[in-house]
Amino acid sequence: MKVSSTEVQNNFGKYLVLAAKEDIIITRNGMEIAILSAIRDAVSDGGPVPGAVMEKAEEYGYGIRKASYEEFLELTRDSEERYEYIDGEIYLLSSPKTVHQTALTELFGIFYNWFQGKECIPLVAPYDITLKRNPENINIVQPDIMVICDLAEKLDENDYYKGVPAIVVEILSQSTRSKDLIKKLDLYMSCGVGEYWVVNPINREVAVYLFEDKNIIKNITYRKSEIAHSFIFKGLSAELDRIFK
Template identity: 45%
Template structure:
């Protein structure tokens, strides 16, 4: 992120927080002069940490939604923003993408010619809970309110179905934080794919509560509780 020396002087505290996630390059008279960078302890292998599917800065201060937008719009990295906390996302694994491809093929065929549309990440979804805005990039979503795509191609609605594939570093967030966020935001159905146990956990939400919860294993076939006739055999998913 590049800012002028005037911006740095007027909003130093703001950019100091953003330096947790991106180097802040300060320019003067059009020339790059100073870099503000997050300090790393000597001997820490940053390259190993950066290869993980997600990094969460546990000791960083929360930032505002406006600052998050500034960060994400000026960066080539992918971020999520939940309850004021920032998550850095990296490229998914081969197995992760194979699972997404299998599910996306089923969803594409099921929804072909219907109003609802399946979409895959990266695609920002902004969800409001108690007037607090959160920005996530689920692995897959199904949206039935396509009228909420604005003139910039941004989605401003609430998906009907959300799907996440767990990874070593995202499972706590997907199983806890996102579960609660999706429930509170008004999403109807949440699928969680566990690639190690070869299981799928399906939550059906209604009236801000879990109406039904199912676990699919082995040779089971996942059956949507919201979309009649939508099903995915687990053997196909994990083949």
């Protein structure tokens, strides 16, 4: 697919999703200048897994191996490690760095205070969220922050939440951009999440995506000293200067 640089700049989230499926050739004044493509290499049992995504282990996590949902549950049942399971791939989540945790603490504080006395409740990782693209494609993720509006109705007999959050927040690490900006964006959009916040401490940016009918309806990227705003919760906002101290 070929698109202009202006089109990519104006609809970056859309083309990140499309890049997971095919290479995007970016043009300027009719000339090809860049390619936007997914990372497709990973490690499993010491060797490469075709079509999988690799993240640097020291930064956040990495694709370990492909597995069925049942195999994932068995492999992680008695483990004290944190894992995510996305489209048949297992990811080990390693300890985040200070800049990640500082942004997480500040943003969760803003969310926690704003939702006091309201129907919805913000929760913070580690907390498993189960999302189904279809009955056969079951995924388990641990977003950094999630806003849940049906907690009491969607708890199972083991006290695990089985619904879909209204808002999901992911805070990027240097090596997780491909997973959070492509695989997770597509997963959240496809499974009924209403709004997705991507917090980038590296560039001091916050991108907010509004999803509807499995599409990106609106998206805004806030920079520098701007204030990020929620689309679906009017009045919910976060000063970037506070998030990125």
